[in-house]
Amino acid sequence: MTSFGNEPLFLGIDGGGSKCRAVLYRKDSGIIGEGLAGPANPVQGLERAQDAVLACASAALSDAGLSQSQLGHLIVGAGLAGVNAPRTRAAMLSWQHPFAQFYLTTDLHIASLGAHDGTDGAVIITGTGSSGFSQCAGQQRFLGGHGFPLGDKAGGAWLGLAAVQAALLALDNLGPATSLSQAVLAKTHSQDSTALMDQFCGQPSAPYGQLAALVFDEAAKGDAVAKAIVADGAGYLSNMVLQLTELGPIKVAFIGGLGGIWQPWLSDAAKARITPALQGPEVGAVIYAQQRYTGEHAP
Amino acid sequence: MTSFGNEPLFLGIDGGGSKCRAVLYRKDSGIIGEGLAGPANPVQGLERAQDAVLACASAALSDAGLSQSQLGHLIVGAGLAGVNAPRTRAAMLSWQHPFAQFYLTTDLHIASLGAHDGTDGAVIITGTGSSGFSQCAGQQRFLGGHGFPLGDKAGGAWLGLAAVQAALLALDNLGPATSLSQAVLAKTHSQDSTALMDQFCGQPSAPYGQLAALVFDEAAKGDAVAKAIVADGAGYLSNMVLQLTELGPIKVAFIGGLGGIWQPWLSDAAKARITPALQGPEVGAVIYAQQRYTGEHAP
Structure with missing residues (x-):
C-alpha cells in the first residue's frame, strides 16, 4: 500500500439517482483511482x-x-442530486462522515464546474430527465428538473411519454x-x-426514456408527429x-445521454x-473540493 | 323480514376504482334498496x-x-372497470359467487345502458380520468381510458397536470x-x-384532479394558458x-364529475x-341483468 503522509488527497463524487462515481485526485499525478457505487440521491434515501x-x-x-x-x-467534494432543497442539504450535512472534509453541493454545480474547468458557465443536462444550471459572478440559477411527469421537459422520459400518448x-x-x-x-x-x-x-x-432515440429517428425521417414533439x-x-x-457572458455545455442529439x-x-x-462532473467535484479547501486554507 | 319467494330479484352493481354501488330492483316496485362499498376494480385486486x-x-x-x-x-348485473381485458374478465368470471346469476360487463357498458335506458347509444365519462364507449346494432367501441399519465386526456388529472406543468x-x-x-x-x-x-x-x-375546476375557472375568465389547455x-x-x-345514428351522454362542465x-x-x-350506471346494471336474464329465459 502506498501512503501520501499528510498531503491532502482530493476525492470528487458525482452522486445521482442511478449511480455514484468517485475519482481520487492527487495534485502531481492527476486521477489515481476511481470508484463506482449505487444510487446516491439523498431524496430517495439518506442512509x-x-x-x-x-x-x-x-x-x-x-x-x-x-x-x-x-x-x-x-x-471530499460531493455533488448530489436534490441537495438544493434546504432540508435535504441539512440532513446530508449532519452526517457523521469519516472524511477529513466533506464539501457538499448539487450535481448540477459540479457538472458545470467540470464542463467549464472550474470557471463560470452553465450546463443543461438531458438524460432520462432534464435540468439546467448556471453560475456567474457568485450567482447561481437552477431551471427545470421538477421530475417526471411534472417537469423534465425534453428529457428522455418526456419524449417517450409523448410518443406513447401519440401512439394511443x-x-x-x-x-x-x-x-x-x-x-x-x-x-x-x-x-x-x-x-x-x-x-x-x-x-x-426509465422505461419511457428507452423510447427517446426512436422519437429523434422518426423526426429525422420527417414524421410529422415526432417532429412536433422534438420541436416542442x-x-x-x-x-x-x-x-x-x-x-452574464457565459456559455452552456449540453451534457447527459441526450446532450449531443x-x-x-x-x-x-x-x-x-x-x-x-x-471535463466530467466527477472532475468538477474535485475542482469544487479544491476551491473550498483553498478558500479555507488560503495563506 | 320481507320475502319474495321465487320471484327474481335484480341487483345492479356499478364498480369502480373508488367505490362500488348497488341497487336492488323489483319489477313491480322499482328500486327497493341500495348499497355502497369500497373499490371494486378487479385490476387493482380481484379478491x-x-x-x-x-x-x-x-x-x-x-x-x-x-x-x-x-x-x-x-x-346480479355488474359493470366493473377493467373487465374488457380478457384476462381480468376470465378471472372475475371464475369467482364462486353466491348469487343465482352473475352477469358481468364493463362499467362503460352499464353507464351507456343507464344513460340511454337500455337502448343503443354512447357515453363519454370525464371524472379524474376519461373514456368513451358506444354500442350500436350489436357492435361495441371503447376509446381512451388508457390511464394517467399515458392517456385519459381531458380528465381531471390531465387538466391538473397541465396546470402544474404550466405553473412550473x-x-x-x-x-x-x-x-x-x-x-x-x-x-x-x-x-x-x-x-x-x-x-x-x-x-x-387524484391530487391532480383536484385542480381541474380551477383550470375551467381561469379559462372562463380568459386566461390564455388555461384556455389553450381546455381547448386541447x-x-x-x-x-x-x-x-x-x-x-350508427346514436347519441352521446356526457357523464362523470366533469361531464357538465x-x-x-x-x-x-x-x-x-x-x-x-x-339513468345512472347502477340502473344500467339492472337493465343489463334483465336483458341477459330475459335472453336466457325467453318463452
Whole structure:
C-alpha cells in the first residue's frame, strides 16, 4: 500500500439517482483511482446515499492501491442530486462522515464546474430527465428538473411519454397515425392499445426514456408527429439556454445521454451560446473540493 | 323480514376504482334498496373487488329489509372497470359467487345502458380520468381510458397536470406567467417550484384532479394558458364524440364529475350529438341483468 503522509488527497463524487462515481485526485499525478457505487440521491434515501458515497470512496482508494485508513485524509467534494432543497442539504450535512472534509453541493454545480474547468458557465443536462444550471459572478440559477411527469421537459422520459400518448391517440383514431406510432408498437412488441397500456401504466421514468432515440429517428425521417414533439422540446431547451445565459457572458455545455442529439434542433440564438464540456462532473467535484479547501486554507 | 319467494330479484352493481354501488330492483316496485362499498376494480385486486361486490349486495338487501338468505336468489348485473381485458374478465368470471346469476360487463357498458335506458347509444365519462364507449346494432367501441399519465386526456388529472406543468414553466420563466399559475400556487398553498414539486411529485391521479375546476375557472375568465389547455381537451372530446357516433345514428351522454362542465366547450358538430343521461350506471346494471336474464329465459 502506498501512503501520501499528510498531503491532502482530493476525492470528487458525482452522486445521482442511478449511480455514484468517485475519482481520487492527487495534485502531481492527476486521477489515481476511481470508484463506482449505487444510487446516491439523498431524496430517495439518506442512509443509502451516505452508504453509496462511502462505498465509492473506499473503491477509489482500493483502485489507487491505498489503505482504507486514508479515508480520514480525504478532502471530499460531493455533488448530489436534490441537495438544493434546504432540508435535504441539512440532513446530508449532519452526517457523521469519516472524511477529513466533506464539501457538499448539487450535481448540477459540479457538472458545470467540470464542463467549464472550474470557471463560470452553465450546463443543461438531458438524460432520462432534464435540468439546467448556471453560475456567474457568485450567482447561481437552477431551471427545470421538477421530475417526471411534472417537469423534465425534453428529457428522455418526456419524449417517450409523448410518443406513447401519440401512439394511443392514433390507435383510437383520435390522433394522426404516422410511422411514429408504428415504431412505438414495434419497439415495445405491442400489438394494440391494451398491450401498450399494460406495459407503461404506473411505470416510472426509465422505461419511457428507452423510447427517446426512436422519437429523434422518426423526426429525422420527417414524421410529422415526432417532429412536433422534438420541436416542442427544442423550443423549451432553446429558451432555457437564453435564460441561463442572462446571468452574464457565459456559455452552456449540453451534457447527459441526450446532450449531443438535441443540439442540432436548437434555435440559432441558442446554438451560438453552446460550448463543449471540458471535463466530467466527477472532475468538477474535485475542482469544487479544491476551491473550498483553498478558500479555507488560503495563506 | 320481507320475502319474495321465487320471484327474481335484480341487483345492479356499478364498480369502480373508488367505490362500488348497488341497487336492488323489483319489477313491480322499482328500486327497493341500495348499497355502497369500497373499490371494486378487479385490476387493482380481484379478491377486494369480489368482497366489495358481496358487501354492497348485502347492504342493499339489508336496506330493503330482506334477509341475507336472499343472496342466492339475486340476478346480479355488474359493470366493473377493467373487465374488457380478457384476462381480468376470465378471472372475475371464475369467482364462486353466491348469487343465482352473475352477469358481468364493463362499467362503460352499464353507464351507456343507464344513460340511454337500455337502448343503443354512447357515453363519454370525464371524472379524474376519461373514456368513451358506444354500442350500436350489436357492435361495441371503447376509446381512451388508457390511464394517467399515458392517456385519459381531458380528465381531471390531465387538466391538473397541465396546470402544474404550466405553473412550473412560468416560475422558471420558461413559459407565460398568467393568472393560472398564481391560481395553482394559491390553491396548493405553495410559495414556489420546490413546494409545488414536493406536493405533486410521485402522486397518483387524484391530487391532480383536484385542480381541474380551477383550470375551467381561469379559462372562463380568459386566461390564455388555461384556455389553450381546455381547448386541447375539448378538441379531443369533440373528436371522440364523432368517432363514437360513427357506429350508427346514436347519441352521446356526457357523464362523470366533469361531464357538465365540458359540454359548452365542445365543437358544434359534437354538441349536436349530445343527449342527457336518463339513468345512472347502477340502473344500467339492472337493465343489463334483465336483458341477459330475459335472453336466457325467453318463452
